[in-house]
Amino acid sequence: MSDKLHIDYAQYHHLIDRVVDAVKNSGFQPDCVLGVSRGGLFLADGLSRSLRKPMAVIAASSYRGGEGTSQGELQISASIASVGPVSGKVLLVDDLADTGHTLKALCEYLRTICPTITEMKTAVVWVKPGSVFKPDFAAEYLESDVWIVQPFETRDFL
Known part of the structure; x- marks a missing residue:
């Protein structure tokens, strides 16, 4: 996976609009819109504002290494940052479904720690071809396993 797809802010906002x-x-x-930190926060913010619903944040990461490009064991924060309860209908938002393991695990975890969730749907900007999880909403279904460099990640590659 040596190819990189560089996305600028104009493209990114267009993709967010497609998901909205x-x-x-x-x-x-x-x-409630529940964004996965870090990558899902821009999309979650856009959805929260457009749908006029509160936004909450959960941290989850499986990427490690110097450039944060090698996938390892998934770590999920013990709590959710929110001004109100995460209950009822929840839209779980991340930037992409790469392998799909993070979204799958988060859905299972959230149903355990938030038993008052009555319905949960998922939204991402991109779905990679090898994802074992198919989100409910996505802007693009990629045909190859390209590395995506989002506009806010430029500092990661300095």
Whole structure:
């Protein structure tokens, strides 16, 4: 996977709009948008503002190493940052479904720690071809396993 797909802010905002439109057109009205830190925060913010719903944040990471490009064991924060309860209909948001293991594990974990969730849907910007998890909403389904450099990640490669 040596190829890199560089996304600029204009492209990124267009992709966010595609996810927002997909959620709105589906009729799903979440009570809360739950963003996965770090990558899912831009999309979660866009959805939270467009849907006029509160945003909460959970931290999860499986990427390690000097450049944060090697995947290891998934770590999930013990708590959720939120001004209200994470309950009812929840939209779980991350930047991409790479292998899909993070989103799958987060869905299972959230149902355990937030038993008042009645419905959960997921949204991402990208879905890679090898993902074992298929999100409910996505802007793009990639045909190859390209490394995506998002506009806010430019500092990662200095």
